[in-house]
Amino acid sequence: MTNTQVTLIQIDNYGPWTVTPTPRREVDLQTMQSRLYADVSQLVGNRQGYAFFGRFDNMVAVTNGLDIDDLALVQESIGNRYPVTASISVAVDSSPVAALGRASDRLQDAGSAQDESRREILRGETLAETERTDDDVQIAHFDVNDATGKYTDELNEFDTFIRIEQGYAELMRYMRQAHESLSFFVGGDNVIAVCADLDTDDYRDAIDHVNEAVDVDLKVGVGQSGVAQAAGMGAKHALEACREDGTAVEFADRPAVAADDD
Structure with a gap:
């Protein structure tokens, strides 16, 4: 939990x-x-x-x-x-x-x-x-699928920004209302969410909702640990697994680091 x-x-x-x-x-x-x-x-x-x-x-x-x-x-x-x-x-x-x-x-x-x-x-x-436990913090790292090909290399910068912001705004709203989680834009086409104890189906639900609502396609890597940075690094590695395997949701092995590690 x-x-x-x-x-x-x-x-x-x-x-x-x-x-x-x-x-x-x-x-x-x-x-x-x-x-x-x-x-x-x-x-x-x-x-x-x-x-x-x-x-x-x-x-x-x-x-x-x-x-x-x-x-x-x-x-x-x-x-x-x-x-x-x-x-x-x-x-x-x-x-x-x-x-x-x-x-x-x-x-x-x-x-x-x-x-x-x-x-x-x-x-x-x-x-x-x-x-404290090794499962206290769950971090999800969301990324827009092929943002460079769909937006950066095709649209002017402001229109690209609008599309990315539409996806972020809808994800932020839905993750807060449906899944008790806080999502933050962190640059480029990346959003980091601080989550409750969610599972694969919860993340698929959020991805499907954003795609249906604003036509922005996402993938997400998820990490869980006793501290935010370790959970976040787990999420980044899981996101790389999504890119390599073409999957939408991947969880890192946990715990990424013990809760009492510095």
């Missing part, structure tokens, strides 16, 4: 900050957001987690293996490196959607994202070391 530790990282008072004392240049804001995400990704990734940019002012991370002290260091690093601070909330559940919901509720209970008095909140529970 999955037991996913999901962490919400939210920039404090960001909207008002972007226009105080006058509106800031968009190019500067975009640069800061991308650098902040890169730093968060590295800080979490150095501890075997995964971070996703979401809307950039809100980032979602899978942090199995990190405790509250680790998250406090991430928070402190943001405050030391940037002109903004961040609040962090974490929750654990077999459903990634439920975990993110609880984490979100805790930050909302602490005050509005645009409340200037709400600064560097750190709330929630992490998965105790004694409760």
Whole structure:
């Protein structure tokens, strides 16, 4: 059974900050957001987690293996490196959607994202070391079939982007509603989903739905482990098996790494 530790990282008072004392240049804001995400990704990734940019002012991370002290260091690093601070909330559940919901509720209970008095909140529970297993995190790596041949080499870049985004949006919506899972676009034609304990039929269902809804054909590799990075590497190897064998769904052998491995 999955037991996913999901962490919400939210920039404090960001909207008002972007226009105080006058509106800031968009190019500067975009640069800061991308650098902040890169730093968060590295800080979490150095501890075997995964971070996703979401809307950039809100980032979602899978942090199995990190405790509250680790998250406090991430928070402190943001405050030391940037002109903004961040609040962090974490929750654990077999459903990634439920975990993110609880984490979100805790930050909302602490005050509005645009409340200037709400600064560097750190709330929630992490998965105790004694409760960790090699199956806590299931990661699925989705890829569009022949995206280069169908889109990149045939359409202009913006039309290609529209087709890929249509597939991602439909997958994101359906995986959340039907399978309690969180999906994130990670560039190119790739989507990584943080999943509940799904099986082959569940993934075939999602692939069939996206194909019928928006005519985008997907394949997926799935990995499961005690930490996000190991599960993600398993998913990448399983996706290569899909490419080699022409299959739609492949699972990696598990566990990819023991839960207590660094």
